[in-house]
Amino acid sequence: MTPEKLTPKQKVLTLLPEIEGMAMIACTDSEIAGVLSVSEATLKKYAAQPLARARNEMRQGLRRMQWERCKAGSDKMQIWLGQQYIGQRRESREQIIAAPPLYPEVPIEQEPENVVSDATDSGAADS
Secondary structure (H helix, E strand, O other), X not given: OOHHHOOHHHHHXXXXXXXXXXXXOOOOHHHHHHHHOOOXXXXXXXXXHHXXXXXXXXXXXXXXXXHHHHHOOOHHHHHHHHHHHOOOOOOOHHHHHHOXXXXXXXXXXXXXXXXXXXXXXXXXXXO
C-alpha cells in the first residue's frame, strides 16, 4: 500500500519509531496525532505502550540531567530538588521574623560590685 492508502492503524504501527521520538521530547498525544493525521483515540489504541515507554525514558533522562546539575553544585537545582523530594520549603521573611528564637534568652548574671576581679586593682594597693 502507498502511504496515502494506509489505514490509521497501519499508519500508527508503521511510524512507531517517530511516535516514540515525539513522545521522548514531551509532545502531547494531540500533537502527535495531528502530525500523523490520525485521531487521538487511534493513537492511544495502537501506540499506548510505546508512548508510555518513551515518556518514561524522557522523564528518567530529565531526572538524570537534574541530578547531574545538582551534583555539579547548581544551587538552584539543589533547592528545587530539596523542595520536590524531601519537603524543604522556602520561608518568607515574615515567617522567619515571627518564628520563636532557636535558643531561649538566658539572663546574664551580673558580678557583685564588691568583688575585686582585676589584678591591677591589687597591684595598685602595693604602691
